[in-house]
Amino acid sequence: MRMIGQDSLNTRRRLAVDGKEYVYFSLPEAGRALGVDLSRLPMSLKILLENVLRFEDGRSYTVEDARAIAAWLEAGHSEREVPFRPARILMQDFTGVPAVVDLAAMRDGMIRLGGDPQKVNPLVPVDLVIDHSVMVDHFGRPDAFRRNVEVEFARNRERYTFLRWGQESFNRFRVVPPGTGICHQVNVEYLAQVVWTDEVDGTTYAYPDTCYGTDSHTTMVNGLGVLGWGVGGIEAEAAMLGQPIAMLIPDVVGFRLTGRLPDGATATDLVLTVTQMLRKKGVVGKFVEFFGPGLDDLPLADRATIANMAPEYGATCGFFPIDAATLRYLELTGRDAHRIRLVEAYARAQGLFRDATTPEPRFSDVLELDLSTVQPSLAGPKRPQDRVPLVNVARAFEEELTKSLGVSPQEATKRVPVEGTNYELGHGDVVIAAITSCTNTSNPSVMIAAGLLARNARRRGLTTRPWVKTSLAPGSQVVTEYLEKSGLQADLDALGFNLVGYGCTTCIGNSGPLDERIVEAIEGNKLVVAAVLSGNRNFEGRVHPNVRANYLASPPLVVAYALAGSMRVDLAADPIGHDPDGKPVFLREIWPSNAEIARVVEGNVTREMFRTRYADVFKGPPEWQAIAVEGGETYRWNDASTYVKNPPYFEGITPTPAPIADIVGARLLALLGDSITTDHISPAGSIRKTSPAGQYLLERQVRPEDFNSYGARRGNHEVMMRGTFANIRLRNEMVPGVEGGVTRHQPSGEVMTIYDAAMRYAAEGVPLVVVAGKEYGTGSSRDWAAKGTRLLGVRAVIAESFERIHRSNLVGMGVLPLVFREGTDRKTLGLVGDETFDVLGVADLRPRMELELVIRRADGRVDRVPVLCRVDTADEVEYFRHGGILPYVLRGMAKAA
Structure with a gap:
């Protein structure tokens, strides 16, 4: 922990749990000292207030900052900025590499200053999860996972070697190796503690677990009552090195939930509904905080799904308070029993625990949703907020096809043969069906629903369409374990949804190549084909350059569209396929009930799975362990590298700055x-051969097909500075x-x-x-x-x-x-x-x-x-x-x- 403030408001108090004593900074005492009843302050702002109390030093953090947060209650709005320091930092590999490059460069700079390079370490815990590099090169076969891992390590060895060195060299810096899971799911299932603890000068302090992440969907951890959101690399590095980041005290929009989800509706349908409502409302730069009786029946995994998509509805975060569901989830995921009791005791002492007696917070504004009104839905074809009820999807696609997707009515029904196959391809055909992304693969109910739908479809003799590229990329190994234990993985395998990797894959555009014959049909005939994925973003060109219509959907609907093969099939009314006897099969006939899903979840998702799978989470697969660590306390830079290079920030640094x-x-x-x-x-996209960055790579014998992107080369300042102001649309x-x-x-x-x-x-x-x-x-x-x-x-x-x-x-x-x-x-x-x-x-x-x-x-x-x-x-x-x-x-x- 970086420091403890001077506590001018005299809020330091003690809390005993299981005979162990903790010191904390009391929010109720702060309210008394400030003369304000804080009971109706939104939970998320209470956490900001605690941060000020803990670090208050009269300079960076002041009593006036605390007073400004308390005064927010008067108008539900503030124009004041306050400082904030998170308890920890979460990174993924694309955005984490340049941050580790900077730390490595700082060690070289420390030597120039005559100091000890071992002094350069993160001052707060940092976890980097390698999840953005695996691509779906192989799919629909039992060895797809093994083959994709082989390709991943060959493709990224240079970057992984550097991160392997960082894992060994820096204190308070941990790397979760490839093949483990997606950073946000690993965060919710393992890394997050809800209440963080630190020992300073023999005293153990307890305080809220808060998190900055170098990925926008860091907000997922808000479902667990952990306040966190995505930031850029410089903010993350500053926080990593103990520096406060100023932020405007935000408006907090309350989102009241009532009722419970009806049969047939999933957490995905709920989050698409919430996203549409909040985008329409306008919550950019604001906190959203969920409350109301609907939380009583909303599982933690559903909350995490909603919190994950805060960037899509535009909010800084979508926060859920700590309550009984939080404690049950901590128990399920194998957290330490003492930690769980500490979470409850601390949250109750601070007024951060939601139960029947909790006063309804004061908000800047309020929206309300009756969960019983949620319908099965998709979002697309281009934006996450463009929700379409399932009953309207086919008709809506027909309208989009001849409007925003630019196909003339005369061409709309065109189908063309795919060379070397026995099938045709047409507008609206689904060529990618991907169960992917932390948004949904973290949620056992929707993953089990996908497996049960696959089982029911298999029993009726249905198969996926041959032009559909199917993939299953869970966000953690626990998913594989409960799918295998329940026998549902075999059913998914039978439909081509074999495990392809543990990572974001299709959701971040790592969907891998399509069959060249399909690509030729698409490009030669200007076909508008579709992808259906259980992800959080569907911007045009993001999933695959040849796929212009992209739809977000729940995992079971991903399976359903792989069976149907087209967005033009009305799954609410038309047959999804035909059995071997030619009889029509409807989606409603094979869709599992909520009760059946709950029974399978209850019988197959266990605490022991989480404890076993996360027991050696930082060890990694043999391929990771086999990477030789280069260098010791300082990194052995490779001058020939085009991915990782020592930046010039500390060249000629002196002990004191020049005036x-x-x-x-x-x-x-x-x-x-x-x-x-x-x-x-x-720009983060492709590198043109004629650009300064392209010329730099060509001079170093990098082939244009191996240029990769500016985003992938963020660890090389020579590439990145040549790419500065290089956007082809800059005027x-x-x-x-x-x-x-x-x-x-x-x-x-x-x-x-x-x-x-x-x-x-x-x-x-x-x-x-x-x-x-x-x-x-x-x-x-x-x-x-x-x-x-x-x-x-x-x-x-x-x-x-x-x-x-x-x-x-x-x-x-x-x-x-x-x-x-x-x-x-x-x-x-x-x-x-x-x-x-x-x-x-x-x-x-x-x-x-x-x-x-x-x-x-x-x-x-x-x-x-x-x-x-x-x-x-x-x-x-x-x-x-x-x-x-x-x-x-x-x-x-x-x-x-």
Whole structure:
């Protein structure tokens, strides 16, 4: 644990459980000290308040922060930011690799400072789960899992070798190896503790388990009463190194649940209904908190399914309070008995436990859903919030086909033979049916339902259509165990739903290749084919480049559509198929009842399964254990690597930072408009041969087919900085009428790539600035959007407004975010790109101070413009003074050593 605050409000109290004593910071006592009845404060905000109480130091955390959270009750709204530090960090391998690269680089930097590299370690527990790399290369065969594992390790050996070193070298850093499960399911089933404990100077402290994750679906753990959400890499690294992250005290939308799910409706149908309702309501940047009597009959796994999809309904998180269902789930999943008793005792002492006596919280707004009204549904063909009741799916697809999917009515019924087969393919045919994703594979009821549907279909002699690529990728090994124990895995196997791997697979686009003959039919005839998956995202192009219609569905409906083979079959009314005697078989005839599903779950999902499967969770398969660890306390960097490279953040670092200097004589690298996204700044997709990154890879004998993506190469700064501002749709107003990452070098006037211009300016010793419009840095929190900006030599970004997280990321990388005053922008100033810029007053930097921007024109005119410096806090001033958060932390570690 990083620190314990000074406790100005005198809230420190003791709690005894099984004879063991814990110290905690009492929320009821805080309410008394602040003169506020906190009983109706939303549970999620109580956790934010406890965080302030525990770390309160009069500087980063203050009594006024606590008072502001308590005062939220007055209006259900606040404009104040407060700091927050999670108890731990969760990572997946794609986003985790660059974070571990930075830690490894910090160890090299520590040696440059004459310190002990062993001092560089995460200050909070970090778990990295390798789950994003397995692809469905092999499927529909008994050895699919083994074959896919072989391909995965061959494809990712370089990255895995690096992570294997990190697992051995860093304290408080654990790696869950490939083939174990999906990070969010492993989090809910094993990593999460609900109440965290730490020993500091001989005293054991208890506090809420909270979590930042470098994946947006970290929100799944909210179903367990653990407050957590996804963040970008820089925020995660900052939290990992003990730094508080400022956040606006959010609005909290209450979602009241009543009733219980009817027969035939699943947790997936429920979450698609919730997603549609909340998207319509508008909850971006808000917390959603579930409450009401409907929770009494809502299992923990169903809650986790709903919490998982918070990014799809737009909320920061979808939180469920701790209650009896939480305790039952902890028991089922094999948690320690003492921990379970601690969870209940602590939650009750803090007013965080929901039962019949709990006062209804005050919310910013409230929605309500009667669970009995939920219908079987899918969502698609392009967005998670576009829910379609099952009874309307076929008709809705017909409408989409000739509207948003662009097929003419004359072509809509076209079917074409697939060469070398005995079948035809047409619009709406399902070519991918995937039981995948943490969203649903964490839920035994829907997985058992899929198995029972497969069993019933098999008994009626039904088989899946030959053009459907079927796959089963559970989020943990426990799923395989209970499917095998119940005998249902054999039924799924018989329909082609063999185990293909433990990972996200199809849900993140790792669906693997389709049969080349099917691809030829699709591409040659411009067919609109479909995928049905039990995932959380279905954006066009995400699942497979040849699949334009993508539908989210429950696992049993995935099986059903594999049997039907087409979105144009009305599963509510038409036969799903015919038995060997030619008799029609309807979905309603083979759909299992809720009672049958419950009986199979009760008889086959056991506590012992969880305890056994997670007993050696960090050991990994033989392929993982066989990877040789390279290097010792510092990593042995391979200069030839195109995936993992030592970044230059700490080259030439000195024990104390140089004084902050004003920016003088800067040139404009890019002149940009409104709503520039982090994807504009740092694309995550494919790498073009003609791009600077493509040329870099070609020079190193990497074949274009092996380029992979910017996302997969996030551990190599040379690739990523060449990809900064390289989006093919970027429009730089310095080069009118041209799309892509190009700019005009001054004073030569030559047009070149932004990367080449930045390197030329660097050789000339010229600092750079970027000027933009409103909402700069919107979209995903992408750390390389700030890292790449810094590495190109940009000293300041001057915009009309910033997206909150990207602004803090820029500061975290030592880049100055500046905001034009109202009425001033690039257009009123008449900027064209041949100007030079000075930013004066930086040497005396203070939070949110006004600085002077001096614009020197090519014709000799000079404008002096006030700009607001968006370095917002005293901590951020320190980060900036040190050149970024990583140098700041490193110098502190070296000094402490």
